[in-house]
Amino acid sequence: MNADERQLRSALEHFNSVTDNLIQAYQLLEAQVAELNVKLQVANDELVAKSVANEQLAAKLSTLLQVMPAGVLELDEEGRVVALNAAVQSYLPGLLPGALWQLEEHFHSGEQEGVYVSKQGGQHFTVLACPLPGTGAFLLMVDVSKLHHLHQQLAQQERLAVMGRMAASLAHQIRTPLATALLYAANLQRDDLPADGRSRFAGKVVNRLQALESLVQDMLRFVRIGPTDGGNEPFALMPVLAELEAVIGPQLQAKQLQWQPQIDGDAIVAGRRSDLLGALVNLLENACEHAPVGSRLTLQARFEAEFYVIRVIDQGKGVPEQVESQIFDPFFTTRANGTGLGLAIVKRVVEDMKGQIHYLRDSRGTVFELLLPVQATV
Structure with missing residues (x-):
């Protein structure tokens, strides 16, 4: 075999080898394509299933939104x-x-x-x-119309319940002075009653009737206080605070109390000026009654954040801890001759002005604290 034949044979063998490799690669590629087609079909089937599920979910949500x-x-x-x-x-x-x-x-x-x-x-x-x-x-x-109507009905029921409790408390408050007045009046009918005794019993009847009148006046004041259209007007606090000393001057002198006003700044608040003045007088008179003779009575007034804070501080013993939560309830009192409406009136006045009132007992003494929203500064 000459050289040309050997060279040709080698070329043919190399060609056959390359052809075999190409065939094997093609077969491998065909297998991979087939596998990819299977995976693509599976993925396509999953996408179709998800699309159908999403369409069904969208239809359900649309139906739900409509109903x-x-x-x-x-x-x-x-x-x-x-x-x-x-x-x-x-x-x-x-x-x-x-x-x-x-x-x-x-x-x-x-x-x-x-x-x-x-x-x-x-x-x-x-x-x-x-x-x-x-x-x-x-x-x-x-x-929420039905819920609003139910809230109105509930508020009405609560008002009726409060009125019932108030009526029962008022009847209890009236009964004692009325029974005493009737007893004194019955004594006035005695023919053997001397003139000085008649005068004494008549005075006691008048005293009991005055107590009843005071109770009725407090009751009417408690009922009257409340927000009404056009009732709240802006006013400056400084003139109100300056007026307090003249009003409670006699009580201060009677117990030789040291009056210590600490007023820092003025403010404009919204409410009824006369009601706030009456509420502050009520707190100060209450403090005068409970403060020891010769002790201090302090009136603090100043800005704190968005509130104008007024504090009435006395050196008395304060309210017993077991009844602190009841002191603002109508007709609750710890005094034998009290009506139990004073602090309740103060609380209503402050709340009608969108404010807050707190009772505190600390190193300063007994503190009643009023927080009034400020409309403007002066």
Whole structure:
């Protein structure tokens, strides 16, 4: 075999080897493609199944949104209505997709914070906004008219219950002085009663009747105090505080009390000036009665955060710890001749001014603290 034949044979053998390698590679590639096709089919089947499930879920959610009693409103980034369910259509029949949503166009604020009253039907709603990042927001409207009506009924029942307790307490308060007055009046009918005895019993009858009159006056004052339209007006506190010393001067002198006013700044508050003056006089007279002879009686008044704080501080023993929680209750009293309405009236005056009142007992003495919201500074 010559050289050319050997070279040709070697070339053919090399060609056959390369061909075999290509065939093997092709067969391997075919196997991989077949495997990939199987996996792709499985993935495609899973995507189809998920798509069907998502469509079914979307249909269920759409049906749920349409039948749910709460109103659901979808807004775009510009605040325009994208979609709304049947509840919103029944609440606001004039609202259509594409309209610019404006809360004040359909509702006005109700008595409770966060509750709105429909301008069309008068129902009470809560409106909750749920922002969607970059895509607008959902609004959830819930009709709370029945709940509002139940709250009104509950408040009415509570008022009736309070009136019942007050009537029972008032009857108890009236019974003792009235029975005593009747007893003294019966003695006046005695024919053998000397003139000085008749005068003494008559004085006692008058004294008991005056006690009844005082109780009735306190009761009327307690009932009268409360917010009314146009009743609250802004006024400066400094003239009120300056007037207090002249009013309680006789009580201060009677017990030789050291009057220590500590007033820092003036403020404008909203309320009834006469009611606040009466409440402060009540606290100071109460302090004068319980303060030891010759001790200090302090009136502090100053700004603290957003409040103007007034403190009446005396050196008395204070209220027994076991009855501290009851001192602001109507008709509760620890005094034999008390009506139990003084502190209750003070509490109502302060609360009608949107303020707070606290009783404290610390190193300073017995403290009644009034926190009044400030309308403006002077």
